[in-house]
Amino acid sequence: MPRAGQRPRLVEVAERAGVSLATASRALAGREGVSTEVADRIRRVAHELGYVANPYARTLAGGARSTVGLIVHQVDDPYFSEIAAGVIQLAAEQGLLVQICQSGRDPGYELQQLRHLIAQRVGIILISGSGYDDPRVETEARAELAAFQDHGGRVAAIGRHALGVDAVLPDNEAGGHALATHLMDLGHRRIAVAAGSAGLTTVADRLAGVTSALRQRGLRPDDLTVVHGDFTRGGGRAATEQILNEHPETTAIIALNDAMAIGVLSTLRSRRVPVPAQVSVVGFDDVSVAADLAPSLTTIRLPMAEMGRTALTLALKPRSARPRRRATGHLLVVRDSTGPAPTT
Amino acid sequence: MPRAGQRPRLVEVAERAGVSLATASRALAGREGVSTEVADRIRRVAHELGYVANPYARTLAGGARSTVGLIVHQVDDPYFSEIAAGVIQLAAEQGLLVQICQSGRDPGYELQQLRHLIAQRVGIILISGSGYDDPRVETEARAELAAFQDHGGRVAAIGRHALGVDAVLPDNEAGGHALATHLMDLGHRRIAVAAGSAGLTTVADRLAGVTSALRQRGLRPDDLTVVHGDFTRGGGRAATEQILNEHPETTAIIALNDAMAIGVLSTLRSRRVPVPAQVSVVGFDDVSVAADLAPSLTTIRLPMAEMGRTALTLALKPRSARPRRRATGHLLVVRDSTGPAPTT
DNA sequence: AGCGCTTACGTAAGCGCTTACGTACCCTAG
DNA sequence: CTAGGGTACGTAAGCGCTTACGTAAGCGCT
Numbered sequence: 001m002p003r004a005g006q007r008p009r010l011v012e013v014a015e016r017a018g019v020s021l022a023t024a025s026r027a028l029a030g031r032e033g034v035s036t037e038v039a040d041r042i043r044r045v046a047h048e049l050g051y052v053a054n055p056y057a058r059t060l061a062g063g064a065r066s067t068v069g070l071i072v073h074q075v076d077d078p079y080f081s082e083i084a085a086g087v088i089q090l091a092a093e094q095g096l097l098v099q100i101c102q103s104g105r106d107p108g109y110e111l112q113q114l115r116h117l118i119a120q121r122v123g124i125i126l127i128s129g130s131g132y133d134d135p136r137v138e139t140e141a142r143a144e145l146a147a148f149q150d151h152g153g154r155v156a157a158i159g160r161h162a163l164g165v166d167a168v169l170p171d172n173e174a175g176g177h178a179l180a181t182h183l184m185d186l187g188h189r190r191i192a193v194a195a196g197s198a199g200l201t202t203v204a205d206r207l208a209g210v211t212s213a214l215r216q217r218g219l220r221p222d223d224l225t226v227v228h229g230d231f232t233r234g235g236g237r238a239a240t241e242q243i244l245n246e247h248p249e250t251t252a253i254i255a256l257n258d259a260m261a262i263g264v265l266s267t268l269r270s271r272r273v274p275v276p277a278q279v280s281v282v283g284f285d286d287v288s289v290a291a292d293l294a295p296s297l298t299t300i301r302l303p304m305a306e307m308g309r310t311a312l313t314l315a316l317k318p319r320s321a322r323p324r325r326r327a328t329g330h331l332l333v334v335r336d337s338t339g340p341a342p343t344t
Numbered sequence: 345m346p347r348a349g350q351r352p353r354l355v356e357v358a359e360r361a362g363v364s365l366a367t368a369s370r371a372l373a374g375r376e377g378v379s380t381e382v383a384d385r386i387r388r389v390a391h392e393l394g395y396v397a398n399p400y401a402r403t404l405a406g407g408a409r410s411t412v413g414l415i416v417h418q419v420d421d422p423y424f425s426e427i428a429a430g431v432i433q434l435a436a437e438q439g440l441l442v443q444i445c446q447s448g449r450d451p452g453y454e455l456q457q458l459r460h461l462i463a464q465r466v467g468i469i470l471i472s473g474s475g476y477d478d479p480r481v482e483t484e485a486r487a488e489l490a491a492f493q494d495h496g497g498r499v500a501a502i503g504r505h506a507l508g509v510d511a512v513l514p515d516n517e518a519g520g521h522a523l524a525t526h527l528m529d530l531g532h533r534r535i536a537v538a539a540g541s542a543g544l545t546t547v548a549d550r551l552a553g554v555t556s557a558l559r560q561r562g563l564r565p566d567d568l569t570v571v572h573g574d575f576t577r578g579g580g581r582a583a584t585e586q587i588l589n590e591h592p593e594t595t596a597i598i599a600l601n602d603a604m605a606i607g608v609l610s611t612l613r614s615r616r617v618p619v620p621a622q623v624s625v626v627g628f629d630d631v632s633v634a635a636d637l638a639p640s641l642t643t644i645r646l647p648m649a650e651m652g653r654t655a656l657t658l659a660l661k662p663r664s665a666r667p668r669r670r671a672t673g674h675l676l677v678v679r680d681s682t683g684p685a686p687t688t
Numbered sequence: 689a690g691c692g693c694t695t696a697c698g699t700a701a702g703c704g705c706t707t708a709c710g711t712a713c714c715c716t717a718g
Numbered sequence: 719c720t721a722g723g724g725t726a727c728g729t730a731a732g733c734g735c736t737t738a739c740g741t742a743a744g745c746g747c748t
Binding site: 055095 | 396399401403413422425444466606607609613637638
Binding site: 397 | 735
């Protein structure tokens with residue numbers, strides 16, 4: 001009996017198709033043990049009725065997980081929102097819904113969000129961030145995720161390793177290497193780095209690439225100034241102030257992500273430092289505004305949307321014995337923010 | 345009996361507190377009919393056990409809705425991601441999870457996402473967009489939402505009206521008026537508008553504000569060039585090309601959102617048109633990069649995050665007889681992209 | 689003392705689905 | 719012709735929670 005103004009239930013479909021509840025369920029789940037003829041009829045009736053399974057009942061009864069949880073630092077940071085866009089798009093194609101959380105770059109709060117997601121019985125969790133800088137939190141998160149996976153949950157990390165879960169990772173080190181090499185090719189020798197928090201694996205890796213490139217060219221670590229700050233525009237501004245004040249001889253600033261690079265450019269502009277005539281600037285990520293900045297930003301392009309999609313793809317597969325890694329490509333995009341080092 | 349490696353259930357809490365399931369449920373829901381003493385004991389036990397209610401069971405049984413659905417055009421557009429950030433933050437404070445969908449600016453697809461959300465029994469739906477430009481889709485969406493609300497669902501719209509639901513709305517017309525007035529105060533008479541799709545209410549309203557301001561100053565409609573495009577950076581670039589080619593006398597461009605303004609600035613730069621010396625540019629929204637562009641963008645500030653929060657607040661209240669409206673403030677932020685009209 | 693009313697709690701009936709198990713049937717082999 | 723086995727389907731037991739209803743105790747009142 002259809003109930004006035006209510007969504008149809010599985011019983012309605014079953015009745016109209018003249019079968020039992022179990023058969024209807026099996027047919028719609030595509031499970032075997034139903035003759036093709038009957039299954040077709042059930043599917044047709046379901047479609048006619050506009051039947052959509054109630055995900056709460058389905059999950060309660062132990063059925064398919066229909067939602068994926070996504071934890072990002074900040075949705076209004078383009079790096080994360082572009083990743084999120086990829087995740088959401090693929091999820092929609094698969095008929096999955098995405099539950100999104102922000103950790104606000106606070107490891108403790110991120111752990112809390114993670115627990116919340118687990119408590120909410122979200123079946124799949126994607127974490128897009130840059131590693132925990134608090135080892136205690138890292139340990140707890142790892143334990144939490146392990147337990148979650150043991151109960152059949154699926155997890156994938158984006159741009160972050162050392163979490164004991166599947167991960168999609170850009171080659172941060174190679175990217176850092178490419179940036180530094182590009183600058184040295186242009187004659188820069190006095191290079192400063194505007195880095196994010198020291199504890200983030202992303203920062204460590206990108207920085208390692210930079211230093212290894214310098215070493216390859218015979219530059220000493222002394223030639224490199226590293227200022228740690230926040231992976232935000234504000235962090236970039238603060239870092240630039242410090243660099244300009246303490247190392248006025250700097251001719252190139254490597255921001256370890258584009259958000260910082262935007263802050264760097266903004267501060268240089270207000271300080272009336274011509275870019276790239278006096279100081280060259282590079283970023284990392286290639287968020288979409290990077291091309292529209294003035295000057296347009298030389299940076300490392302990361303396929304953010306694709307990284308999000310890949311992570312979801314990984315999480316959709318059954319768990320493997322050991323965590324999988326997926327590398328992503330990267331590309332040095334040379335634009336107008338870099339130029340030859342000034343001849344003093 | 346606690347089951348090994350499983351999350352505790354309500355029964356476990358009830359048993360340990362020496363009460364029945366019903367009492368435990370009532371106590372944790374904060375419902376009356378439980379003595380303070382017993383309620384406290386139950387809450388304490390629940391906390392000790394790390395009990396978190398299973399949202400699927402809770403929803404199935406007809407309890408509280410624990411997730412809010414949010415439909416945006418594109419998560420990687422700062423306007424939407426800043427709104428989303430507000431929604432997600434407040435939702436987290438309330439212990440709600442946010443299901444996010446992208447419509448990709450396609451009304452048909454948006455309707456589909458809406459249906460999906462409804463089919464998934466999401467209890468609260470927030471729509472952040474700019475109205476449908478397809479009247480058939482609009483009608484269907486309206487019907488769908490009405491039925492959803494009749495079943496107890498809650499809906500709020502952000503920056504969009506005419507949907508028969510609660511809405512939080514910036515005063516787009518006043519904003520448009522303020523921008524045009526600002527430019528005319530600077531002596532501009534040849535003004536062009538880079539507008540989004542003609543069907544969007546946001547576009548219509550902002551444009552109406554612009555034209556009314558011109559009329560107030562005695563300018564004729566002929567003095568205004570309006571080019572419709574996409575509410576994106578690409579749309580801004582295309583519009584600028586057209587404006588520059590067809591109306592080279594233009595001294596000021598009003599982009600009806602910041603994304604377009606970024607495209608406008610980018611094209612002017614590559615065309616070597618000095619801003620604001622030759623052409624002034626204004627945007628609308630004040631997305632956070634606006635201040636960091638070169639030149640920094642004069643625009644109308646909208647409290648995006650707050651708009652998101654307000655929408656959720658509206659949706660959390662019981663439905664009122666007639667749709668509620670909440671106005672948001674707006675503020676003209678003058679920066680470096682506007683200056684006196686060139687004296688020909 | 690007896691009545692009704694309120695308060696505090698327990699009992700049990702679902703919510704809509706999945707799935708283990710049971711059953712009827714047909715086919716083939718002995 | 720019967721035993722054994724496979725296939726297609728039905729029966730019913732939950733999943734973990736909310737809540738309508740029932741009940742017992744305590745209170746004031748006549």
